[in-house]
Amino acid sequence: MRNICLRNLCLLLPIFIVSVGLFSCSAPKNVKYFQDIPDSGQLKTIAKAEFIEPTIQVDDILTILVQTVDPQATVSINSGNLPIQNSISPVGSGSQGGQISSGYLVNKEGFVDVPILGHIKLVGLTTSQAKEVIAKEANKNYKDATVIVRFANFKFSVTGEVAKPGVYVSANERTSILDAISLAGDLTIFGKRENVLLVRENLDGTKTPVRLNLNKSEIMTSPYYYLRQNDLIYIEPNKSKVASTDASKARSYTIIAAALSVIIVLISRIR
Known part of the structure; x- marks a missing residue:
């Protein structure tokens, strides 16, 4: 009987050790933003990031x-800012369909069609430059006209290890990467803060990828700090996420092994 107990103990001990190793987890590292800024004492001044006005692109609204x-004289122009359906539906936002943006669509040739003012080419211009171009046309028909031009669909994507991945539309063209991450509900505990990937779409359709480190305050001086239309922000999973995924699979194997060991022990006792 004593030999049977010892044999059973030898069978179960390795399984117990493996289980403890798999179910235990180490504390994640690098989860704090701006680690180079001290918690107290003299705080350093961070230089201002250069803001470059985004340019108008095809399919912008x-x-x-x-x-x-x-x-009443400009009702036909201002009422032309009709709602336009966008195929944008952020994951976890509760949206049941595309978001609505009101405005004039920039067509494939880069023009907008404005009542009374006509066919105006705006692609490649900033909103400030577009304002001057439209004001020039408006003053041919009106005296001392004031023009306002804004993006109605300044959109960007946030995906990967964030709470609410999806495509977002901002009413402000001066939107930073931190604003975008906040809209997406912040990074999860498994997000790689030191190696964030930003993919920027150029006017010719090419893509420019860049890596950013949220652990360093220098990101706030980066030329990529402020977003442009159609920017993609991807948060990679860290090693803890990979390890937890592997551990989840391993736990299943451990449970199966433990069940088999129990069966073996019961068979041994019956014999």
Whole structure:
């Protein structure tokens, strides 16, 4: 009987040790942003990132408003900012379909068709430059017209290890990568903060990838700190996520092995 107990103990001990190793986890590292900024004492001043105005691209939607002394005179122009359906549905946002943007669509040739003002080419211009071009056309028909031009669909994507991955639309063209991450519900505990991938779409359709480190405050001075339309932010999983996935599979094998060991022990006792 004693020999049977010893044999059973020898069978179960390795399984117990493996199980403890698999179910235990180490504390994740590098989860704090801006680790080079001290917690107390003299805090350093961080230089301002250069903001470069984004340029208008094909398929952008622009809000165009023309204001004059007589509000009724420009009703046909301002009412042309009709709702346009976008195929944008952020994951986890509760959206049941595409988001609605109101404005004028930049067609494939880079033009917008504005009532009274006509066919105006805006592709490649900033909103400030577009404002001047439209104001020039507006003043041919109106006296002292004031023009407002804004992006209605300044969109970017955030995917990977964030709480709410998806495509987002900002009402402000001065949107930073930190703003985007906040909209996506922040990184999960498994997100790689030191190696964030940003993919930028150029005017000619090519892509420019760049790596950014959220653990360093220098990101706030980076030329990629402020986003542009159609930017993609990808948060890679860290080693802890990979390890936890592997551990989940290994736990299944451990449970099966433990069950087999119990069966072997029961058979041994019956014999």
